[in-house]
Amino acid sequence: MTSVGASPFLRPSGLSTATRSSPADDGRLHFPPDFLWGAATSAYQIEGAADEDGRTPSIWDTFSATPGRVHHGDTGAIAVDHYHRFRDDVTLMRDLGLTAYRFSVSWPRVQPTGHGPAVERGLDFYRQLVDTLLEAGITPVATLYHWDLPQELEDAGGWPARDTAERFGAYAALVAEALGDRVKRWTTLNEPWCSAFLGYGSGVHAPGRTDPGDALRAAHHLNLGHGHAAAALRATVRDLHLSVSLNLHQVIPLTDSAADAEAARRIDAVGNRIFLGPMLHGRYDEDLLRDTAHLVDWDRLIHSGDAATAHAPLDAVGINYYTPAWVSADGPSSSAVHGTSSASPWPGSESVAFHQPAGPTSTMGWPINADGLFGLLSRVHEERPDLPLLITENGMACEDYPNPEGEVRDPERIAYLHDHLAAVHRALSEGIDVHGYFQWSFMDNFEWAYGYAKRFGMVYVDFATQRRTPKSSAYWYAEVARHGAIPRPEQ
Ligand code: FCB
Helix, strand or coil: CCCCCCCCCCCHHHCCHHHHCCCCCCCEEECCCCCEEEEECCHHHHCCCCCCCCCCCEHHHHHHCCCCCCHHHCCCCCCCCHHHHHHHHHHHHHHCCCCEEEEECCHHHHCCCCCCCCCHHHHHHHHHHHHHHHHCCCEEEEEEECCCCEHHHHHCCCCCCHHHHHHHHHHHHHHHHHHCCCCCEEEEEECHHHHHHHCCCCCCCCCCCCCHHHHHHHHHHHHHHHHHHHHHHHHHCCCCEEEEEECCCCEEECCCCHHHHHHHHHHHHHHHHHHHHHHHHCCCCHHHHHHCCCCCCHHHHCCCCHHHHHCCCCCCEEEECCCCEEEECCCCCCCCCCCCCCCCCCCCCCCCEEECCCCCECCCCCECCHHHHHHHHHHHHHHCCCCCEEEEEECCCECCCCCCCCCCCCHHHHHHHHHHHHHHHHHHHCCCCEEEEEEECCECCCCHHHHHHCECCCEEEECCCCEEEECHHHHHHHHHHHHCEEECCCC
């Protein structure tokens, strides 16, 4: 097994005895016994079967079929064929000792036009998936929306149109009705920031539109859609455990200057508080409304009652974390973490520059920094100490390949996972209630605009043969899940 290596993060002296180690002090940092050891995927990235059993195109089918949008012209039409291989995939999850699995439901598979009744064959797929998970002793965690809006709804205006939020609530009710007897843990939206600002702002994600006002309108309707879906789930699912998955930005000003602090404030507003505000506190902050007032008429956009709708009771907040954002007041930017486009994903704050400090990066070019995860956990805990937290995504893309012996060795990923889990452990030891960790991703898959060029999986997939091979990090993670502990970092 690959050794973990020194971690820049280590502060073992700050750890309390509660989670620091077992009574026998077996050299490991222990997590709570009911901690969820999971992995995550999403429908469009893995299922394939794009036109089977009544499914119709989503915005990602359209976008990836448009020349120049996705690396190599790759699409999710086949992806990793999970739709047909889910039983084997769940067996692999069980063999690797996962205790939870986060997947998403494909809206166009379940309600192809975004209106009307559900397609039973589409729901059956998820019923079977969930039953297979439960038989394997794996807790299912269902995400209602991971970016695959039915194309018909986009044609009717997409997320910038208020009706899409209502449609999302109705779709949520259908899915809750079908699966709510066996799925108790739900997440409404995955990373609404990306849906709004990469989809309608910079256009690097589907549907590829570039209008800052529409991006802000989309954000508001995603907040509203979250609220409608939360209400539908609450009304239907007994013993519901409800969360939302936010890709919060750990925003770090490049220098101590007042100008850089102001840049950080702006990015925190439109990158984080635009969702944290309505969902956790029932309001938009004044500074956000001021920064963007020239782009959207908030008074018209926000109807009375919207704040209460978006502020639906939650049982946990899901945090997706990959890398921090270093910002300064002026350019040029040296970081392209959110892709490259001539249009900005930061409406009203287009002049803020993003930086990439020297140091290790993943093959996405994203700086590796486990402190950022600790920072986000602390921040959300401070804002809402009553809400438990989940890490609903965290992981790393590496240059994975099978060696001549057929093994896929990924020591960099093991080090990454170790350091980020150590950050979670530190949060736990400081009294922050973290319920689980979901590695992105269970297996290699369609990485959005990067197509099949980036591998995030615990399990290597040969895309031509669909053969699955667990990477060495998968065996490492299996050990972690089995012991409920990570090796104590080297001092
Ligand atoms: C997140 C997405 C997920 C995957 C990872 C790498 O933003 O939610 O689907 O693409 O990034």
